Amino acid sequence: MKKSTQSRRDFLKTGAAAGAAFLSAPMILRAETLGVNGHVGPNSRINIGFIGFGLQMQGIVGMAGSPDVQPTYVCDVKEWALKSAVEKLKSFGYSDIAATPDYEDIVNDPSVDAVVIVTPDHWHAAISLAAMRAGKDVYVEKPMTLTIEEGKAMVAAEARYGTILQVGSQQRSERSFRKAAEIVRNGWIGEIKEIYTGFGDFLPPVIEAEQPIPEGFNYDKWLGPAPWEPYFENRVMGNYGGGWRCFWEYGSRKNGDWGAHHYDIIQWALGRDDSGPVKFYPKGYEGSPYQYFEYEDGVRVVREHPDRKGHMIRFIGTEGEVMVSRGGRIDTTPADLASRPLGSSDTQLYRVNGGHLGNWLDSIKLRKKPICPATVGHRTATVCQLATICERLDRPIQWDPVSEQIVGDEDAARWQDRPRRVGYELPV
Structure with a gap:
């Protein structure tokens, strides 16, 4: 996947000069190390990277207020969106969030358990697939993909990697x-x-x-x-x-x-x-x-x-x-x-407690299928x-x-x- 022409180091230097980039994050123990069989423990916080900070993410990032969530990264290709993202998470009490314009930094960091992808549609599949391949769980906005063939690849990856993937439907x-x-x-x-x-x-x-x-x-x-x-x-x-x-x-x-x-x-x-x-x-x-x-x-x-x-x-x-x-x-x-x-013989469909995002978080901890895989x-x-x-x-x-x-x-x-x-x- 093509990297940014501006290096992460140079970008973060620029952001620091503007007083808005946070270059270092504390060493975070990946939640799965506290769980069983390589998964997030039921009493562990889930280390999450948030990718794409447009209008839709403004509501979704509210999950940072959940006791199950530990935000670790924010990512956007727009410097001003990154600044806004850092400030948003500061309002939830987090002042040590790593900011990057390159989603690869998040995908390749083993301390990250899961990613939230709220980019334009044409980026949904590539980032989701990279995250699944790296062993991370995924929340991706709807529609899940831009093309039918991308969708087939996503289904295959979900099965191959055992990912807990929730589509934002x-x-x-x-x-x-x-x-x-x-x-x-x-x-x-x-x-x-x-x-x-x-x-x-x-x-x-x-x-x-x-x-x-x-x-x-x-x-x-x-x-x-x-x-x-x-x-x-x-x-x-x-x-x-x-x-x-x-x-x-x-x-x-x-x-x-x-x-x-x-x-x-x-x-x-x-x-x-x-x-x-x-x-x-x-x-x-x-x-x-x-x-x-x-x-x-x-x-x-x-x-x-x-x-x-x-x-x-x-x-x-x-x-x-x-x-x-x-x-x-x-x-x-x-x-x-x-x-x-x-009635007792009627079909009862999947019931969610705690909302759509909460269903994803619960599914990660319990390793169960969410309502919209x-x-x-x-x-x-x-x-x-x-x-x-x-x-x-x-x-x-x-x-x-x-x-x-x-x-x-x-x-x-x-x-x-x-x-x-x-x-x-x-x-x-």
Whole structure:
């Protein structure tokens, strides 16, 4: 993996001169040395490195307040983000955090037990794979990967290295979404026919004139495996309403952004965590005003259908409906389904105590599978990526979820992976 053109030593000297870099950290005993069979002990703190300090990390780093967590590193390719990260952790009482622009420093440090990866999507797989290969547990934001082939590599690595990997699909850890999934899974609304979901769209990216790369920003490494493109601020901006999320090179636009949340719940509710849809259709196909995809049994998922009854997801069955959103909102027809308790013979889905991040920490200590491991994150990301390929090519595509291959369209199948720049090859 290509290293920064600015050495870590030089970067940290610069940061020290500015009064914001912390060059040395105390010698930290890796938590696994206090556990059993090479794993973190149940009463040990987990030494964690935080990689990528944009908007999304601002909430996630709150786990530093947990008695289970010992922050050890912060990492970002932007010097000002590193300064902010150090100050953020100082607010939790940590003044000895190592700061680095190179994630390799964290991955290669044997004292680190786990990493949290909150970079743009095009960096998720490479850093996760490097961390797993180094024996570390991983929390990676959704979507887990940028491409289908990256997802296959992540699943293989999770199994090979025994990693506890959690994908940041936190809706699985929310009661309302679990309840909705249980209602569907147990057949309380009959046979599912259609599902409506919506999450808007980004405007097309505006290509601006090249701008000078800010001092203290390793733009080459930010691009990483993506093609080289001239720098301008909006290309790299971590804006929930646009920025890098608008560009195909770094993400899957809205299908990979909010689609990663809602498609994940749909997969869960339908019991398809080890499978997926078989046909994807673009907006406008045969006059349809909406993009949609279908499962082998004919269940159709329609994106941006307006009749969602004010909810994020609407499941329509032969005997009723369930509508669900964030904020604990769930409505059903019949109305009593939302409060009906599960029977002894009903399917009960994975229940989380202590939130999505807490589930990951507990799973590390107990060496148990979290609610959204790589196997699940990969199948959800695959739905996002296939919807994106369909959208970009503006034609239907057929998918075989068993062989995990696009069928009968060689051009579309090439998009299951993407070329990577020399020096940024995917770790194996």
